[in-house]
Amino acid sequence: MKNNKPALALVTLSIAALAAAGCGNSMSNSSSGKSDSSPAPSTAPSSSSAAGKKEPVTLTFVISNTVDAAPYNKIFAEYEKKTGNKVELQALPGGDFDNMMKTRFSTGDFPDLFLMQPGTKQNVKLRAEETLKEWSGDSAVWSRIIPSMKEFQTTTTGKIYGVPFGSIGAYGVFYNKDVFAKVGVQPPKNYDDLIESAKKIKAAGITPFYEGVKDSWPPQIFYFTGWVSNVDPAIKDAGVQKLENNQMKLADIPELKDLFMKQKQIKDLGLYQNNVLAGTYDEMQNLMGDGKVAMAFMLDGIIPQLEKKFGKPFVTDKLGFFPFPSNTDAGTALMTPPNQLMIPTKAKHAAEAADLIRFMISPEMVNLYYQTQPGIPIFQNATSDLYPVQKTVKEFIDAGKAKVNVQNRLTPTFADFQKTLQTFFIDGDVDKALKEFSTNYEKDGKAKLLPGFQ
Amino acid sequence: MTTQERVRLIILELIAVALALLILIPFYMILVNSFKGIRESALFGLSLPSVWEFKNYKDTLQQAHVLRGFKNSFLISGSVVVCVNLFASMIAFVIQRRDDKLMRAIFYTFICGLIVPVSIVPTIKLMGDLHIRGTYFSLIMYYTAVLLPFAVFLLVGFMKSIPRELDEAALLEGCSFFRLYAQIILPLLMTVLVTITIVVMVSVWNDFFGPFYLMTDSTKWTIVLQIFNFVTMYSTNWGIVFAFMVLVVAPILLLYLLLQRFIIDGLTAGSLKG
Numbered sequence: 001m002k003n004n005k006p007a008l009a010l011v012t013l014s015i016a017a018l019a020a021a022g023c024g025n026s027m028s029n030s031s032s033g034k035s036d037s038s039p040a041p042s043t044a045p046s047s048s049s050a051a052g053k054k055e056p057v058t059l060t061f062v063i064s065n066t067v068d069a070a071p072y073n074k075i076f077a078e079y080e081k082k083t084g085n086k087v088e089l090q091a092l093p094g095g096d097f098d099n100m101m102k103t104r105f106s107t108g109d110f111p112d113l114f115l116m117q118p119g120t121k122q123n124v125k126l127r128a129e130e131t132l133k134e135w136s137g138d139s140a141v142w143s144r145i146i147p148s149m150k151e152f153q154t155t156t157t158g159k160i161y162g163v164p165f166g167s168i169g170a171y172g173v174f175y176n177k178d179v180f181a182k183v184g185v186q187p188p189k190n191y192d193d194l195i196e197s198a199k200k201i202k203a204a205g206i207t208p209f210y211e212g213v214k215d216s217w218p219p220q221i222f223y224f225t226g227w228v229s230n231v232d233p234a235i236k237d238a239g240v241q242k243l244e245n246n247q248m249k250l251a252d253i254p255e256l257k258d259l260f261m262k263q264k265q266i267k268d269l270g271l272y273q274n275n276v277l278a279g280t281y282d283e284m285q286n287l288m289g290d291g292k293v294a295m296a297f298m299l300d301g302i303i304p305q306l307e308k309k310f311g312k313p314f315v316t317d318k319l320g321f322f323p324f325p326s327n328t329d330a331g332t333a334l335m336t337p338p339n340q341l342m343i344p345t346k347a348k349h350a351a352e353a354a355d356l357i358r359f360m361i362s363p364e365m366v367n368l369y370y371q372t373q374p375g376i377p378i379f380q381n382a383t384s385d386l387y388p389v390q391k392t393v394k395e396f397i398d399a400g401k402a403k404v405n406v407q408n409r410l411t412p413t414f415a416d417f418q419k420t421l422q423t424f425f426i427d428g429d430v431d432k433a434l435k436e437f438s439t440n441y442e443k444d445g446k447a448k449l450l451p452g453f454q
Numbered sequence: 455m456t457t458q459e460r461v462r463l464i465i466l467e468l469i470a471v472a473l474a475l476l477i478l479i480p481f482y483m484i485l486v487n488s489f490k491g492i493r494e495s496a497l498f499g500l501s502l503p504s505v506w507e508f509k510n511y512k513d514t515l516q517q518a519h520v521l522r523g524f525k526n527s528f529l530i531s532g533s534v535v536v537c538v539n540l541f542a543s544m545i546a547f548v549i550q551r552r553d554d555k556l557m558r559a560i561f562y563t564f565i566c567g568l569i570v571p572v573s574i575v576p577t578i579k580l581m582g583d584l585h586i587r588g589t590y591f592s593l594i595m596y597y598t599a600v601l602l603p604f605a606v607f608l609l610v611g612f613m614k615s616i617p618r619e620l621d622e623a624a625l626l627e628g629c630s631f632f633r634l635y636a637q638i639i640l641p642l643l644m645t646v647l648v649t650i651t652i653v654v655m656v657s658v659w660n661d662f663f664g665p666f667y668l669m670t671d672s673t674k675w676t677i678v679l680q681i682f683n684f685v686t687m688y689s690t691n692w693g694i695v696f697a698f699m700v701l702v703v704a705p706i707l708l709l710y711l712l713l714q715r716f717i718i719d720g721l722t723a724g725s726l727k728g
Contacts, residue, residue, distance in 0.1 A: 090672040091682040282496040
């Protein structure tokens with residue numbers, strides 16, 4: 001018979017390991033087990049309520065993985081140098097982010113602070129009045145932020161539950177300038193002009209448009225950018241307000257139906273790449289960089305990606321931008337407001353988290369952020385080295401030819417729009433897609449118990 | 455055997471080998487793409503890299519918390535292996551040796567556990583009520599509960615093949631029940647325990663949803679969850695992701711290769727009535 005000592009040893013060892021695992025829970029949450037031997041004196045730029053505190057803490061910061069964490073990590077490294085406090089960054093998948101936050105809130109498992117999509121519409125999801133720190137009285141914070149952004153975060157009752165952070169983003173048509181020069185076309189003056197240019201590009205043997213249907217999210221960009229140029233001028237802000245209260249149906253807006261028809265037209269004319277259903281965001285970047293694709297309806301997240309893949313000179317010299325043209329003019333640029341930082345009132349380290357936010361919006365940190373990730377600033381006197389593409393967007397904003405993404409203006413979301421569009425690309429049924437789009441929007445309003453939807 | 459038959463067999467053998475090699479294609483793809491740059495790796499091709507990028511591995515290891523993730527993965531999967539082996543062997547010993555109505559009912563209850571899926575929300579609630587939510591202990595117990603039925607099922611089957619005469623002889627010699635289990639039965643179960651170890655280790659190591667939903671404290675996240683440090687919706691460097699995958703898969707693949715001969719032994723053990 002075998003010697004049974006190993007078996008016994010294994011059992012003993014395992015019980016010891018389990019005990020250790022059990023004990024590990026009650027240990028402090030210093031992630032590396034290495035405590036800071038000499039925390040620097042707290043010099044957070046505020047009347048620090050956490051000042052004079054001896055024990056460094058670790059704050060949890062939850063972020064969606066649609067956001068690039070690089071600039072945040074840099075800021076947190078500085079924060080740690082200054083205060084000794086660590087920040088533990090948790091990236092959660094973007095698709096489930098909202099639901100996961102809601103779950104954590106309902107189980108009382110609050111992060112110390114988190115980055116949320118912009119706007120007051122988020123307050124409904126998180127029951128902000130009961131759960132989140134209110135910022136409207138913090139003049140030190142708001143003196144740093146440009147008024148329009150403050151306005152965007154303010155509820156009708158004058159409350160603010162999130163501090164905007166980041167930069168103003170943009171959606172529109174990104175194009176390869178070399179291809180345009182080679183074919184001899186210019187950024188379009190109106191929508192027909194765009195289609196004519198696309199036909200010329202196709203005749204020259206280059207794919208005019210690329211759509212990443214397989215990745216499911218890219219085709220939506222066409223509608224958001226098309227909305228500000230075509231639907232907004234028709235229904236105006238009053239119309240958007242009616243949509244908010246369900247006094248108007250999405251399916252009843254002819255200009256919206258027209259957008260579906262326009263996308264179908266591009267497909268029918270063969271102006272998308274071959275096998276459009278297999279298109280991916282990654283391939284879009286590669287082909288556009290190589291000059292095999294002329295244009296794409298895209299968000300500005302493509303800029304850093306193209307820089308990584310094709311170098312900075314490509315982005316500064318070869319990448320162009322224009323808004324989705326309307327039927328009569330060059331169209332309106334789409335702005336996306338920056339995300340917002342929020343703090344649950346019941347967070348374990350809510351006071352330190354508020355200090356961290358004040359630290360993040362200090363001039364040095366804001367500049368550090370824009371150095372890492374150039375963008376149109378939202379802070380007073382902040383400078384950012386903008387890419388030419390972003391300069392173009394800024395010109396539109398300064399000329400008053402820019403509008404915030406409709407998704408950020410409405411409380412209900414365009415639920416399952418990605419699936420609707422994938423099906424639409426397969427069957428090309430405009431009425432069916434529009435009806436589904438409209439119905440899903442109402443369903444979402446109903447699920448959120450919003451006035452007018454019940 | 456005629457030459458024709460022999461040729462037919464050789465051809466069949468070759469086809470079988472070729473089919474077996476198919477399984478290696480994804481592994482090869484991951485490995486080869488982990489050495490490619492950002493543009494080339496995004497194509498998911500099977501060709502060799504035009505430029506070998508070893509930097510991907512360096513970047514991966516420099517990324518936040520990879521080592522911590524490994525530590526958590528080893529701690530959690532190791533503890534679960536121990537718990538499952540220990541508890542399942544004790545349960546199986548009692549169930550098989552007593553073999554009365556009650557024990558049979560308990561055995562069938564465990565079998566039900568093989569079929570019933572895990573329900574996350576009540577699990578979170580239960581952990582909250584027990585005040586263990588978000589601890590290593592809770593996750594270890596969760597996996598133990600999920601994997602026990604399989605282990606019990608396997609061990610009860612195998613226990614039948616261990617002759618009762620051994621127990622009787624031991625008891626006559628004045629051996630206590632626990633000593634009988636620990637010193638006589640347990641060593642005989644080693645083949646099956648190794649099988650269970652592999653199956654448990656692989657399933658815990660690769661599991662994504664358990665820690666994702668039950669563990670909100672990212673300092674206790676396993677290595678698999680660290681993938682979110684690399685994959686983002688709008689910007690993914692696939693070269694680095696593949697390098698990360700290679701690192702994650704390597705330990706478990708190694709374990710599997712070293713112990714895989716036991717798996718077949720263990721799974722078929724007790725299946726024959728002798």
